[in-house]
Amino acid sequence: ENENRVVFMGNSITIGWLKTRPEFFKGKPYINRGISGQTTPQMLIRFRQDVIDLKPKVVTILAGTNDIAGNTGPSTLKMIMDNIKGMAEMADANNIKVILSSTLPAYDYPWKPGLEPAGKIIKLNEMIKEYANTHGHIYLDYFSKMVDERNGLPKKYARDEVHPTAEGYMVMESLVEAAISEALKN
Template sequence: MGNSITIGWLNTHPDFFKNKPYVNRGISGQTTPQMLVRFRADVIDIGAKAVVILAGTNDIAGNTGPSTLEMILDNIKSMTEIAQANGVKVILCSVLPAFDYPWRPGLEPNVKIPKLNTLIKNYADRNGVYYLDYFSALDDGNNGISKENSYDGVHLTLEGYKILEPLVEKAIKKVLE
């Protein structure tokens, strides 16, 4: 469940998804309220056993208007609660680093994303939810992503996705044990 980073994974590295029971539910540009609206249809109604939620960067970018970090977290909590109420295991991902947004510069995602990630991690820890730290795996040391791993500072290259692949596979295996 996610945005352009999620659907970009399928488009950039389709072989990762071959012969696996994974369903990619990424829609470019979406924010957490939009994901929440489609969560039941895209996760619960298809009989998913686990869901990987990667969400929040487009909220920080203001794609559908202003959002506080608390509003973003509330939507992530709601998706988590819907999943758990339906027996679906949840993996909450940190938001990927972004020093700035090329389509909306000056919003300081390099400051806001780490704060949101702390909120997501604290919620996951308090509620026994698996937290998957993508941020640390991709951080270039300045709360951004290197040019090798991202073509625009937000969206990943094949090399970037290859860093995440063993991490997500480990998380999926762990929650389904």
């Protein structure tokens, strides 16, 4: 039962992965729990039912960009980190291995232009990495493998600055598979 089950917690980037690349999830013990537009407080609220209750071996958390976009109101990087830490602590307490993903690059948000999120994303990723490294979690760095010279996503990897193309997801797939293997080793 639950053999090496992995839950993917996230937002539209996570649910879009299932829609764009269903073959990646097919036949694997991967459960996609992405909900479009969600911010970290919304993920934290549903973390028990959507992750803990499914008794996975591993959870991968990809979050933060909608907080920076202000989807559920203004939020500081500390608020985002507190919510990510809350999810990681809950997983930890239930013996679920935690993979904390970097937020993907974004030069601009099509639904909220002009926010200039790139600098905040870089800073948030430094905070996520530092937290992962000091708490025995795996830091999954999508950012540096996908970023362009604007600190955004190149056209080949994103159709609208934010949501990955099939090619973008394929880059993410090899990275997440490696992180999952590492998590299951320990």
